[in-house]
Amino acid sequence: GNDPGGMLKALWNLPEQCEEAERIAQAIDVNFTATEIKNVMVTGLGGSAIGGDLLRVYAGGKAAVPVIVNRDYTLPAFVDASTLLFAVSYSGNTEETLSAYAQAKEKGAKIIVLTTGGKLGQMAEADGYPVIKVPGGISPRAATGYLLIPTIVIMAKIGLLPDAGDEIKDLTGHLRVLREHLKPAVPVEQNLAKQLATRFYNRLPVIWGVSGTTEVVAQRWKGQINENAKAPAYWAVLPELNHNEIVGFEKPENVLKQLEVVILRDRADHPRVQKRIEISKTIIKDAVSGVTEVYSSGNSSLARTFSLTYTGDYMSVYLATLYGIDPTPVKMIDFLKQKLA
Ligand code: F6R
16 A cells, blocks of 8 residues: 555554553563663664664763663673663664674673564573563664663663653653654645655755754664665764864765755754854855755653654655655665675
8 A cells, every 4th residue: 555564654653652662661670770880882783773872862961871872793892790781673683783792791791682582582581681572563763662762761760860751751742743744644735754855855865963962863864764765865963064074065066966954953952053053054055955954843852852753754754755665675784684694
């Protein structure tokens, strides 16, 4: 039908997914305390790692310990018994994550596994580590609720974060409002996700985020355009991009004319960065195809971040539709996994 692979259905169900993820994580017993933990690491790849980045930014404003994201076969040398390590793989079969899990076990890290099952689920159960088991059947990139919310709930349970119950409620309430504006039945004139897809269609999307607020969302939009629309996209973050990328809008003029820039903004952006954005727009606007700004909406930081990821998720599916492409299969990822087997 109109939703091959069920991508739109999975998107629609995001609020319910977040609520279910919270319930699943609340039922998990953890037998250590905050004083034992010096750092938190999320190890994973792709759709299973982006939740780690969202956790890193969320916890950055609230937690007394750092959250580090690891996208590799190996772990940094500092990982030890004072590390709380979330090994996250939706399928449970990603080889980099299985390798990192084995290392974490050797190093004596406090491991919690987040998966639908697979080899990772089996190994963790055999090794006696807590397994947060989430429902399968959707793409990892459509499972951001399942892959982020449990890490927040567990950190709060341990006392590494304040209780997030109210914030999750605020988030799911806001997502329920948003989806009524983003769904396919809403025509392009009223549908921001469709408008953005139209802007990006036959152009090269460049997404700018802001450190500490929208940086992960920019990365997420880029990844969603790649995986859902099967198209290239690039992202960068302010203020850093003011120290390199901003110089690169002079040549070649015909290529620059293909760039469609979207700047993701949040009310908590640093005031100096807000000023930088205004100046940066004037620098690039005549060289590129277009510059658009999208502001987050909602109360809590979680709701504001997800307001932008949700808009980008829908945008990427509409962009796939414009290209006449099924958003769900990721043939090249499967091909690589198969070639490496
Ligand atoms: C996202 C996607 C990939 C996977 C990645 C890791 O939808 O298909 O980015 O998330 O290949 O696989 P998992 O998440 O199963 O560990």
